[in-house]
Amino acid sequence: MLDIKDLHVKVGDREVLHDINLHIGEGETHVLLGPNGSGKTTLLMTIMGYSQYTITEGKILFKGEDVTRMKAHERAKRGIGMLFQRPPTISGLKLGKLLNAISKTENSDIPNLAKSLHMDKFLDRDINKGFSGGEIKRSEVLQLMLQNPDFIMLDEPESGVDIENISLIGNAIGSLLEKDKRIVKRQKSGLVITHTGYILDYLETDRGHVMCDGQIKCHGNPREIMKDIKERGYRECLECRNP
Amino acid sequence: MPQPVNVPDISNADKGRLAQTGIDLSMQNRCGSYLQMDQDVVQSECTEQGIEVLPYKKAMDKYGWLKEYAWKVISPEKDDITRYVAAQKEPKGYVIIARKGSSNIFPIQACLFLGKEQIQHVHNIIVAEEGAELHIISGCASGEKVGLGAAHYGISEFYVGKNAKISFTMIHNWSENIEVYPRSASIVEENGVFLSNYVCMQPVKKIQMYPTATLAGENSVARFSSIVISPPGSYMDLGSRAILEGKGASAELVTRAITKGGTIYSRGHIAGKTAGTRGHLECKGLILKDGIIYAIPEIEGSVVGTELSHEAAVGKLAREEIEYLMSRGLDEDEATATIIRGFLDVKISGLPEALQKQIDASIDEAEKSGF
Numbered sequence: 001m002l003d004i005k006d007l008h009v010k011v012g013d014r015e016v017l018h019d020i021n022l023h024i025g026e027g028e029t030h031v032l033l034g035p036n037g038s039g040k041t042t043l044l045m046t047i048m049g050y051s052q053y054t055i056t057e058g059k060i061l062f063k064g065e066d067v068t069r070m071k072a073h074e075r076a077k078r079g080i081g082m083l084f085q086r087p088p089t090i091s092g093l094k095l096g097k098l099l100n101a102i103s104k105t106e107n108s109d110i111p112n113l114a115k116s117l118h119m120d121k122f123l124d125r126d127i128n129k130g131f132s133g134g135e136i137k138r139s140e141v142l143q144l145m146l147q148n149p150d151f152i153m154l155d156e157p158e159s160g161v162d163i164e165n166i167s168l169i170g171n172a173i174g175s176l177l178e179k180d181k182r183i184v185k186r187q188k189s190g191l192v193i194t195h196t197g198y199i200l201d202y203l204e205t206d207r208g209h210v211m212c213d214g215q216i217k218c219h220g221n222p223r224e225i226m227k228d229i230k231e232r233g234y235r236e237c238l239e240c241r242n243p
Numbered sequence: 244m245p246q247p248v249n250v251p252d253i254s255n256a257d258k259g260r261l262a263q264t265g266i267d268l269s270m271q272n273r274c275g276s277y278l279q280m281d282q283d284v285v286q287s288e289c290t291e292q293g294i295e296v297l298p299y300k301k302a303m304d305k306y307g308w309l310k311e312y313a314w315k316v317i318s319p320e321k322d323d324i325t326r327y328v329a330a331q332k333e334p335k336g337y338v339i340i341a342r343k344g345s346s347n348i349f350p351i352q353a354c355l356f357l358g359k360e361q362i363q364h365v366h367n368i369i370v371a372e373e374g375a376e377l378h379i380i381s382g383c384a385s386g387e388k389v390g391l392g393a394a395h396y397g398i399s400e401f402y403v404g405k406n407a408k409i410s411f412t413m414i415h416n417w418s419e420n421i422e423v424y425p426r427s428a429s430i431v432e433e434n435g436v437f438l439s440n441y442v443c444m445q446p447v448k449k450i451q452m453y454p455t456a457t458l459a460g461e462n463s464v465a466r467f468s469s470i471v472i473s474p475p476g477s478y479m480d481l482g483s484r485a486i487l488e489g490k491g492a493s494a495e496l497v498t499r500a501i502t503k504g505g506t507i508y509s510r511g512h513i514a515g516k517t518a519g520t521r522g523h524l525e526c527k528g529l530i531l532k533d534g535i536i537y538a539i540p541e542i543e544g545s546v547v548g549t550e551l552s553h554e555a556a557v558g559k560l561a562r563e564e565i566e567y568l569m570s571r572g573l574d575e576d577e578a579t580a581t582i583i584r585g586f587l588d589v590k591i592s593g594l595p596e597a598l599q600k601q602i603d604a605s606i607d608e609a610e611k612s613g614f
Binding site for chain 2: 049073082126
């Protein structure tokens, strides 16, 4: 699904990602861990195609196609989607109107989808204006439901969300990633950033990666990595150079 | 329901331009209409009980008491525009009188169309008596053939009685050749409400106006909302003023201004002259292409117990917002237009849904061409 090869990324004059290599197969969900400021969100925004992240070397292949120079909407149309940790507030833009613009089909049942995420009362509200942490994430998931991407990046889907909402959001994301299907039938792929790991209770992941200082330093079983980090912090990761 | 308006000598293109200002020639969802082409009064009628729509001269001849209302809130000596209109031997324009307790569910439309003359002048008087509720949509447009330097001079005097309400929604669709000089003022009595909305999404050579509401009565309310886009060559000098005199009076002045290369002066003035009054002034500007947005908000408090505030911001489209929408699959132009549409979205408290829809439709029309 996604192949990142020897990727270097700059923001302004500063290189922030160095020599990233990552392969995510069809039907797989990976988890990306790492301390604050290690470059996790930068990697996701780069894959999404945000213009402030300049790819200086390497490439991003999506379903075998080179998308390295494509704009965000071209990537979105090919099936890349993202749940943002802190999406912007857009004054005057109603959530319902954006959902209509995203779906572009008359068959999508926006009211019922909104209801399933308890967002039916938010369709006439300016997007993210005065939304709580949980409401922001539910709005993000709702948009992704209509977008229906094949590859979903999730930037801390549980941050700012209370326990009750985590299960709602977790289950919805699980369904977006076809976790309810047998492994062989699963076609959707994902990449999740999490600090707490709570979301992993709802989302079985196949592989974990640890990022430090703009590099992916190690790979492995996600639960084992998470357990290690919970017990020992990221100190060992920072010391680790070549797993 | 009034009869459809029969407009002589007007092209389909001009009919389309009128429709963009909210003028409905079929008269569906309208209870009355005043149509003036250049200096000719084409139609003047209203089917709503208790509400009259009359040409200015006819109204003056019919009701002697109206003389007390002419040039009362605007001085004929105010400037060259008022002097010109006051000097006319055959004054044009309309008078709308909503009698005590009357109300119109469907708005009255007032259409002023500048087809071929150099100057169109009107003097309008709008009276809502005690407890009346009056909604007016005023569509002003010019024809395809109108020449350079043509001008519209419009005097409007509003009288909002005790417990009465007037909403006046003005949608302009002039052209780059036309100069427009509205001069309007209102006086609002106890518990009265005056809503004044202005929308201009199309080019105009020059427009200059500074409507004033004097909130004389206790707990009277005024809300001014302006939504404008200024393309290259357009010069818009817009303002609104509220004088808070009655105890508990309040005013809100809201502007959304976008320049695509034109000039916008966005003025505003609220004077709090009595304790217990409140006023807020808000101007948000967006510069899409180099032009001028010059916001001049003034708040003037002169007594203990008046509360006045203002906020003004001029900026650009946020890249983060555009790319957020692009990440959802909208291309850059769609994302930009969607954000601009949101920026212009002003919901006016107390305005009937039909008129809010008309304002929205006028902006939606501009959105179709990507603003």
